[in-house]
Amino acid sequence: MANADREERPERPAESDGTAHLFRALGKQLKVLREAAGLSQKELGAAVHCGEDLVSAMERGVRTPQPDFLERADALLNANGVLKAAVDEVKEALTKVRTRHPDWFRDYARVEAEAVAIHQYSNQAVPGLLQTEVYARAVFTQRRPLLDEATIEKRVADRLARQQVFERWPLPTFSYVLEEAVLQRPIGGPSAHAEQLKHLSKVSCMRNVELQVMPTSAEQHPNLDGPLTLLTPRGRKEVAYTEVQGNARLITDPEEVRVVSERYGIMRAQALTPRESLTLIEKMLGEL
Template sequence: MAQSKKKDSAPPTVQYFAAVLRLPRERAGLTQDELGALMNYTGSAVSAVETCAKPPTDEFIDAAEKALDAGGLLRSAIKYLKLERYPAHFQGFVQLEQEALSVSSYCTHLIDGLLQTKEYARALFDYAFPPVDEEEVELLVAARMDRKALLDRKPVAVVSVILEEGVLRRLIGGPDIMRPQYERLIACAARSNVVVQVMPMSRAGHAGLAGPMTLLETPDETPLVYLEGQGKSILVSKSDEVGVLARRYAMIRSQALGPEESVVFIEQLMGEL
């Protein structure tokens, strides 16, 4: 009964993969233990995926694909299963982000996920409420790291990130976590397709006081704006509303430190640790 409840509550893509895995296994006349042995996994690991007790990792899928000679059927699920690793309210945005021509974000609380180190991303969950169990944390962190593929994608995407100074001064995880995170920001800023800017606290009043936002330009050059907070999100597509937010972002960018000044600012913060 517990397994049935777990299966029914699993995301649809995870349930579908469980069924797709079971069919070729049974057709090949293999038990879960026998398939596990061919994959260098335990039978209980195969059972966990087939009962939806645990979502499959990319490595598990590759091993099952090879062991069952599935002709690409299992591996084709990776793209869709990756979306299930993200919170439900974020899944639609991730699809748009990974295909976007440009992504421009203004961050008021945390460093943009595209530029986070794995250690910084993991440390964020230490403060999550309600608490998140370790297994889910690992999946969420892995999903966030997957987003970085955008930075190296062909054709190249243009990424602009404006960070409030307070975001940089908040020592998530402590100095040992923040030092490499500062280094990561500086390295990203050196890329030809990435711009990093800092909004200093000395700008007492500026156009960004209404809150964070992310602007996207889709492959067909349609502008969109993504707004998120407290586990909820809004995707703004009405041209007049997008226009207002785009002009606001442009003003925020003009009021922030320039790219070179921003790198110097981040280097100074790193020197204070």
């Protein structure tokens, strides 16, 4: 599932590379400048071509402000170069973010960050790239053995940082097949569940995302071996990734990748269509 939830080797402290401090400070500056300009988060997001949720996350320091965002926001908010002055530091910090994942996950994270296409099947939880902050925190809080608070916050921040792959241009292609049970499981409680379903509904409407639900009532299923991910790095052949019970594996052998790809293709054919899947998600929301 590429969720990076398994037990890891000891890690350096979340704050040790300074990136968290930088992003929180930038977030506070952004909020002050936005409010001084008389703009809401929604208005700023619309003006710089990003979502209200992303603006909120950047102001709270849990999402990384991209260099092009800082340049656009600087001009819009009449910041007189205050935000643009941080561009070089942000670029350096982004390099650190890409390498701060644990060793066992780092190869996957690198391929994911540069992929032009990502296809994913999940049967246990919402994939990491689609998780809300509250849902992700619940996932890490509930896992066993228990994690300390600092580790939980670090992993949540790292997961949200990975979601910036959706903001790249040209837009990568994404497809997801989620088991219906994944949408029914209220991880984090009713409020977190509703927020997560709303987020999935929103993401499924993006023009570069195809989200499909595999109904529990389906009598046939080509893949009962667990979650999987297919990635196509720019200029290179497709690879596969699996992560089950603490065993992570990046698969590059062409024949093994072909088998995984074939299973995924059959699942997409057997699952609900994207439109039918969106209707199901909206129906679930209406019943909460």
